[in-house]
Amino acid sequence: MSQANIRKTALSAVGVVVVMASLGFAAVPAYDLFCRVTGFGGTPLTAQTGADTVLEQTVRVRFDASTSKDMAWEFKPVQRTMDIKIGETGLAFYEAYNPTDRVIAGSASYNVTPYAAGGYFTKIDCFCFTMQVLQPGERVQMPVTFFVDPEIVEDDEGKFLHEITLSYTFYETDVPDDRQAELAPAAVGATDPAQTKSSVN
Numbered sequence: 001m002s003q004a005n006i007r008k009t010a011l012s013a014v015g016v017v018v019v020m021a022s023l024g025f026a027a028v029p030a031y032d033l034f035c036r037v038t039g040f041g042g043t044p045l046t047a048q049t050g051a052d053t054v055l056e057q058t059v060r061v062r063f064d065a066s067t068s069k070d071m072a073w074e075f076k077p078v079q080r081t082m083d084i085k086i087g088e089t090g091l092a093f094y095e096a097y098n099p100t101d102r103v104i105a106g107s108a109s110y111n112v113t114p115y116a117a118g119g120y121f122t123k124i125d126c127f128c129f130t131m132q133v134l135q136p137g138e139r140v141q142m143p144v145t146f147f148v149d150p151e152i153v154e155d156d157e158g159k160f161l162h163e164i165t166l167s168y169t170f171y172e173t174d175v176p177d178d179r180q181a182e183l184a185p186a187a188v189g190a191t192d193p194a195q196t197k198s199s200v201n
């Protein structure tokens with residue numbers, strides 16, 4: 001094989017690697033979007049309003065919570081289970097506590113099991129839609145509003161489900177630069193105005 005052919009083959013191989021790597025990176029957000037739209041892999045769907053129909057049939061929803069190994073928060077569901085009618089709008093709360101002396105921001109990933117329920121478990125509002133920021137020593141209760149789509153009773157697998165588990169995992173994230181200044185005074189701790197005045201004098 002001539003030097004020109006060898007060089008051409010090598011360049012082609014490099015090109016294939018670059019293209020494949022680019023597709024790999026692009027596939028991550030594409031896959032995430034696919035899951036959110038279809039409920040694939042147990043990813044709950046989202047909606048602006050509740051279901052149009054409420055059935056007499058009920059389902060038990062279990063609530064699960066965990067944190068990544070580098071997240072210092074304490075995080076747990078306020079209630080462990082909830083029995084709810086299919087199509088009925090439910091409201092549940094999770095509690096997060098920051099036991100440290102620093103501001104910590106967190107983002108939550110989530111899914112439902114069994115995976116067959118992913119296409120029917122629908123969130124209307126959720127703390128997981130946005131980043132959460134807790135001050136040192138702050139404890140908060142965060143709501144999630146949801147319903148189980150009545151169409152689940154028409155699904156070959158879904159119609160046999162009597163229990164669904166909603167799970168969240170919180171990960172620490174960087175506080176955005178545009179909020180650093182806003183959160184800095186709170187991170188140090190509130191100062192008593194009287195003490196401030198006396199220290200100045």
